[in-house]
Amino acid sequence: MNDQPTNDSPWHLLRRVMPIALVAVVVALLVFEAGHIDLHAIQKQLAAIAPPWLAALALGGLAAVAAAATYDVIAARVIGYARTPLAGLRVGMLATGINNVVSLSGLTGSSLRVLLVTGDGVSSAAALRYAGMVATASPLGLSVLAWITLIVRPAILAATPVPEWLMLVALAVIALYLPLYLTLAMTSLLRIGRLAAVERLSAMQAGAFVAASVLEWLLAASVLWGALWVLAAPPPLAAVLAAFVLAATLGMLSFLPGGFGVFDATLAGLLVAHGTDTETAVAALVLYRVAYFLVPMLAALFLGANVLASSRLAANLRRHPIVSILAWPVARAVDLGIRLLSGLTAAAGILLLAGAAFPNLLSHNRLLSQWLPLAAIEASHLASVAIGLSLIVAARGLSLRLRRALWLAVGLLIAGAVFGLTRGLDWGTSLLLAVIAVLLYVSRGSFERQGSLSRQVGAWPWTLALVLALIGYLVLGQSFYNGGSLNPLVFGIDVHSTRFLRGAVVGLISVIVLAIWTWPRWAAPTLELPSAGELDELAEWLEAHGSNGYSHLMLLGDKSIRYSGDERSAMIGYASVRNRLVALSDPAGDAAARRAAIVDFRRLADAQHCTPVFYQVGPDDLSAYLDNGFALFKLGEIARVNLLEFSMQGKRNSDKRGALNRAERLGLRFEIVEPPFDDAFLDALAVVSDDWLGEKPAEKTFSLGCFDRDYLQRAPIAIVRDSDDRLIAFASILPSYGHHEEYSIDLMRHLGDAPGGTMDFLFVRLMQSAQADGYRWFSLGMAPLAGVGDTPWARPAEQLARLAFEHGNRFYNYKGLKAFKDKWHPEWQSMYLAYPPDTRLSTLQLDIAALIAGGYRRILGHG
Known part of the structure; x- marks a missing residue:
């Protein structure tokens, strides 16, 4: 049977209602008292305190937290953890000092203790027992003091504006904690359900916890009394102690960190009702908070700021067997030192x-x-x-x-x-x-x-x-x-x-x-573009390790190249725009190396405070992106012709036969020219390219090739000549390295007066050539937004992209491009954008568009 508390359980409702009710009371009290507080008088009182007294109060706060740290010494002995008392105090000071300020019902301190103790080789079960004993020991001293307050019934209890009976009920709840604790810890009574896991203690061990807790609470109360003493003549010690116990009780029942607000308003109201000036009461609370909370937290950070932010703790978190229990507070604890310092x-x-x-x-x-x-x-x-x-x-x-x-x-x-x-x-x-x-x-x-x-x-x-x-x-x-x-x-x-x-x-x-x-500026990541010699080395690496459909584009030289693994077994090419590091497609290399490269790239971006992005990734490595915290957005689909089934016979490609017949009648000739190319040939290509570009904006880059003579020298080029031997069209080839899996083309350009069907003729001949060379697929490239958001369950961003596909053809020929590729009867493969889920997708897409266009100046300059 499931014994977990449900959302409708009394305990759950109490946890929700109690803080809200107490905070509402506190707000009412603060609003009532605010008009009577003289801030100038408070400032004068605080500024007039001699530095030695401030130091004495700080030492008192450290002493109270050190008393709480003795729980760690006792708990270590109970579980048989060999640790010197000084080392136990250090862990206790570190966890208690931070937990007092950033408490999550005690989970912050418990999480820190579990991580620190397991880091010393203690088993997870023993670490949980250790943290549990410390967490349950803290209220013991307050429970003892609550018993004394209930028995003595000092007159100060009646001074609060809250009904006295409610105060007595709150004290009774805390007072009952002591007998329940001793019954559970020292006997077999009440050990049912989850309570059966409570640590069994001897009378001496339980007594040690009670004594340490009483000492902690008395020292904390003495800090408050000392703060009142250095400011003015304080009320009697017994009255201050009773007010402190009642305020601490309500603060603990509020489940707020350090009882913040509830403790302060209650204590200030009680002290004022007992004859203390409002300004003196508030000033004393400021001193108490500084001495008992701020100073110990600073000491804790001094003891363990580097430890809290260490990679060792982060690694412990990822592999810790109890991470499901303490996942959220432990994750915060790993980064807590930096956040607190900030x-x-x-x-x-x-x-x-x-x-x-x-x-x-x-x-x-x-x-x-x-x-x-x-x-x-x-x-x-x-x-x-x-x-x-x-x-x-x-x-x-x-x-x-x-x-x-x-x-x-x-x-x-x-x-x-x-x-x-x-x-x-x-x-x-x-x-x-x-x-x-x-x-x-x-x-x-x-x-x-x-x-x-x-x-x-x-x-x-x-x-x-x-x-x-x-x-x-x-x-x-x-x-x-x-x-x-x-x-x-x-x-x-x-x-x-x-x-x-x-x-x-x-x-x-x-x-x-x-x-x-x-505002508004962005991180400027450090990029080093490869030299010509490094591009030659990259080509050799691709031959040895294989490539994907975009690997040849790395030879443009406009992307930084990053190898990962001890043997440089994977490669990523990436560029930057604003604070984005954008990798083009999946890493190249074997499957295991590609997964490691994704992790390595994310760490690279994190070190430079940049957003890691993978643009146009295929289906093979989607699990690796998801495992490393990336979200996915479908960009469109790539059209791939299966060359094992491609044929010019039959009805399927009858329209292409017509293009071939027409080209032959016009005397068009197809040829694949291998590099190196002479200047005359490149000049002829430039004439075609310039005519094709015409009045178009500057060429796109990054995920597309451009007319760069050095880049064109690195792969064969398919050309078409007319009957006068004039070069009228060409396509640069994206070769596969290390295998014959996929054949593709990059630049496709033709003269404006080229005969109709010229590019169809070029495509057919290229497919036939690739088929003869043993390639499996011929890639026609991506149709943007094809297949995006076409189901009723698609995310809102994808449904919006679908609207752009359906109705945005006046800006970009989405449907025309999809129809052109459809006539080749391809198989469609989805392509994705992998990005951190906390990144705004709309601005990220705009950044990538600017990157491909060559920068925001270009995209804005051409409207």
Whole structure:
């Protein structure tokens, strides 16, 4: 019987309703209290704290997280995992510090523990037991404190605006956790269903977990009490502890990361009701969040930022036997270090911007005026605004792992720390920026991608973030300086309002400049085109390893050539447009080598922050593209004539016999000329080509050949001469290398006054020649959009393409081309575009059209 909880189970409904209800209460409380909060007073209280006390609070937060990390030491001994206590604490600090901020009902910390422990050789089953013991131990201390609170029933419980009975129910729910845990862990009672897998513990082991958890929660509460103490005379310790327990209980039941919002609103309301100033309560919560959440997370990143982004963890994820259980959080954990560093950098920019909006303390101004001229203080303020906004842009580059973004962010953080001091002796912000700069430098090995920070794709969310940050700066300043001087030319050490106005002007200019700098531009991948000698080597490689229908086009020299495998057993030719790396057709080589080449090409594109695309791929390797995360879009169908069945006898090709008879009466002669070609012959071909092009735009490239004399020298050319020995038509041949599987043609051109049926005559003779040489197929090329979206279940993009095929012939002769090829009675083979599914298909198709046309300038220049 399936014992999984259904979507209608009470537990599932509770998980959905509880956070929504509690968040609604929190929003109501915040709206009610917002009008009574004096931000200036909060800023003054925080800025007045001596740095030694800030350091003491940070150490207290680290001590509380270290107490939580002792769970790892105990759990390691239970499963028999040989690890030193120091190593256990390191894993615990790393997982707990990150889980406290990015918690997914504890899955983030559990996922990190499983990956780290299995990386040391522990079995998957033991790793799951280990992570489960740690996850279930954390609420024990809160449960003990909830029992004490229920028994003592302090008066502070009645101070909350929420009904007291509801508070008591919430405490009772958490209090029941302790006896249930001990019953399950130490006895055989209640071991039914999934509970039968709960780890059996001895009394000493269970007691150790309870003691460690109580210590963790008491230390966390002491950090809060310490924050109140450094700000003002705090309420009695017992009252603070009871308020902390109740707020933590509601925060845990909300299932939100760190109880964010629910914990804060509840605690602030209780403290204010017990006589604490609203500003002091909010300032204490800010200190608590920084000391207990932010500082430990920074320490965790310092301990394991490189480990979190390592390829070893990614490899573990792909082959891990329990990936089905922890797939989503583990996948996020692999990239978590980089994302957190990026988020911290953006947060540092916002913090620097907010600091510039706050008025400087008078005492700080007086000290600065003794050391620095007014111009230096003013310049520091303006620089802080510009640097704060620039850090948001740098954070975008960090999330993409760009090397240049790393050094830009480090430089901005160091400059921001310096200007934070010279602007207003903002020690806290400057110290935080310096710490983040150190973390980035320590993790520099994780930022390996090349590319320009100013050439980003999809930058609009970050542009929006810039605008919102500036709006926040303006709103915050308006709340402080409403009614102050509006003349930005008034200067003075204590004239804050005009300094804010100048900062607003610099902020607006910075947002405009940064938006223009990052939008709309694209990554510029590095391409190296092959030399003539390398093209000769490619031709030899194709003879040795075989080719596909597009391999000869690599000899145009307009595509980069990439070999993969230790023995260069596969080859891909590709070009770039904007931030796209577009490979032409499937890789060449044997089946196994082609699969490996697809993976190698995707990694190449990822390293350069580009989109990998395979254009015109056949059906043979579709599973390889799907396995590597590509989506497929049908481009059309290739017409292939089966030469084993091709014959000019019978009714099937009677119309072609008429073309042959007419050509013979006109004295047309067919010939295949082998290279090398002399200049006179190439000049004759050029006359035909130029006449055929006429007023057409410049020749297309990439997936089509062009009239390039060096390229034409690499394959035979079929020609047709008239009775006067004048060359009137030609077709360059796309030969097969290493086999006689498929025969095809590339350039097909004729004079405007060539007799009707000339190209049919040319095609018939080519097919007969290929048939005589033992080829199996003759390719007539692709009919674009043929067979696309012709079923009721086709995707919307394919159905739209079908409309273009049916009604777009005034722009491109889709139906005419399909009809011309149909008369040769071919077999149709579908061709596809393979692309990452998060790529916008419409812009990708436009990019490829521009690539084939020779660039956007050409396509726009010719309308």
